Amino acid sequence: MNCVFCLTPVTPEVNWTYLFSKEPIAYICQECKAKLAFIEGNTCEVCGRTLNISQNTICIDCRKWEKDVKWQGILSKNQSLFSYNEYMKELIGRFKYRGDYRIAAGFVLFLPKEVAKYKVVVPIPLSAERLYERGFNQVEAILDYANISFVRCLKRQHGEKQSKKTRQQRLEAENIFSLVEKDKISSQNILLVDDIYTTGATLRHAAKLLKEAGANSVTSLTIAR
Numbered sequence: 001m002n003c004v005f006c007l008t009p010v011t012p013e014v015n016w017t018y019l020f021s022k023e024p025i026a027y028i029c030q031e032c033k034a035k036l037a038f039i040e041g042n043t044c045e046v047c048g049r050t051l052n053i054s055q056n057t058i059c060i061d062c063r064k065w066e067k068d069v070k071w072q073g074i075l076s077k078n079q080s081l082f083s084y085n086e087y088m089k090e091l092i093g094r095f096k097y098r099g100d101y102r103i104a105a106g107f108v109l110f111l112p113k114e115v116a117k118y119k120v121v122v123p124i125p126l127s128a129e130r131l132y133e134r135g136f137n138q139v140e141a142i143l144d145y146a147n148i149s150f151v152r153c154l155k156r157q158h159g160e161k162q163s164k165k166t167r168q169q170r171l172e173a174e175n176i177f178s179l180v181e182k183d184k185i186s187s188q189n190i191l192l193v194d195d196i197y198t199t200g201a202t203l204r205h206a207a208k209l210l211k212e213a214g215a216n217s218v219t220s221l222t223i224a225r
Contacts, residue, residue, distance in 0.1 A: 001026070001027050003029035003032055003039040003074075004026040004027065004028060004103060004105055004106040005028055005029070005032040005103065005106055006029060006031070006032050007028055007089060008031075010027040010028070010029050015206065017050055024109065025105045025108060025145055026105035026106050026108070026109060026145075026166065027108070028103065028106050028109065035085075035087040036082050036087065036110075037082055037083035037085045037087075037088065038081070038082060038083075038110075039080055039081065039082060039083055039225060042054070044058055044059040044062055045057045045058055045062075045077070045195065046058055046059070046062040046065075046066070046075070046076075046077060047059060047061065047062050047078045047080075047200055048077070048078045048079050048225055049061075049078045049080075049155070049224070049225055050083070050198070051125070061124060061199070061200070062126070062200075064075065065085055065204065066111065070208075071204055071208070073131055074203050074204050074207045074208050074211055075200065075203055075207045075218055075220060076217050076218060076219050077219045078200070078203065078220075078221070078225075079112070079198055079219075079220070079221050080197050080222045080223070080224060080225030081107070081110050081111075081221075081222075081223055081224070082110075082222075082223060082224050082225070083194060083224065083225060084143065084224040084225060087222050088223075090138060091103060091224070092195060092196065092223070092224065095138055095195075095196065096134060096138050097134070099135055099136075101136060101141055103106070104138065104141040104142045104144075104145050105145045106175075107142055107223050108142060108145045108146045111221075115191070115221060116148050116191055117122060117146075118189060118192070119188075119189045119190065119191040119192050119219075120151055120184065120185055120188040120189070121143065121148055121149065121150040121151065121190075121191045121193060122150060122151055122152075122153055122154060122185070122191070122192050122193070122206070122210070123137060123139040123143060123152070123189050123192075123193050123194075124139055124154070124156075124189055124192060124193065124194040124202060124203070124206060125137065125149050125152065125154050125155060125156045125177075126156060127156045127217050128156060130156075138195055139193050139194055142193070142195075142223070143193060148222045150193075151179070151181065151184050151185070151212075152180070153180055153181045153182070153184055153185055154177045154178070154179065154180070154206055154209070154210075155178045155179070155180055156176055156177055157175065157177075157178070163216060175205045175208065175209060176202075176208050177204060177205055177209050178209075179209050179210070180214050182213050182214070183193050183214050185213060185214065186213065186214035186215070187214060187215075187216055188215055188216060188219065189215075189216050189217045189218075189219075189221070190207075190210050190215045190218045190219070191218075191219055191220065191221060191222040192206055192210075192219070192221070193220070193221050193222070194220065194221075194222045195222060195223050195224065196222055196224045196225075197220070197222040197224070197225045201220075203220045206218075207220070
């Protein structure tokens with residue numbers, strides 16, 4: 001068996017837990033795991049970014065979002081698994097842009113248990129053009145490996161890549177999403193899933209549309225922050 005991140009052989013530790021547990025969907029070597037920057041400790045109650053102990057429980061960015069009547073209470077909470085360090089940038093680059101589909105299985109190993117319990121899961125979609133370029137939706141790949149069912153109730157307009165936009169351009173952009181299958185999200189608690197939380201604009205645009213369509217609440221989960 002090989003590490004899904006670096007492809008080096010992995011020898012699992014054999015103990016009673018290993019002997020009586022299910023075979024994991026993927027293996028990650030200790031060297032790769034050590035390069036992952038887990039988000040821990042004091043974090044913003046809304047977006048999940050790491051805070052200094054002396055800082056408030058809500059970061060400056062989220063306080064700005066919440067002061068704006070248009071966005072107030074739209075996204076209840078985001079949880080991110082890892083900081084977007086150089087190693088995570090490399091992994092997500094291989095995953096999204098070079099078609100290394102199996103990396104999704106490695107991310108699944110770190111998903112919180114019962115993350116989708118009592119929630120309707122909605123992946124952030126790609127535009128038809130971007131989906132054709134990449135061959136698959138990276139968020140749906142993660143959910144498929146995790147055996148988490150989801151609803152495709154958002155449709156995305158094609159436009160410039162978010163990674164090429166400045167922070168201000170992201171914040172000022174018109175909503176790039178439209179809604180389909182409204183009946184599946186009305187009065188439901190929604191969990192949006194995406195790969196990276198940058199400014200929070202993409203998730204909030206999606207959340208706003210879902211809330212306006214009758215969703216009870218919207219939270220989000222991202223791999224990196």
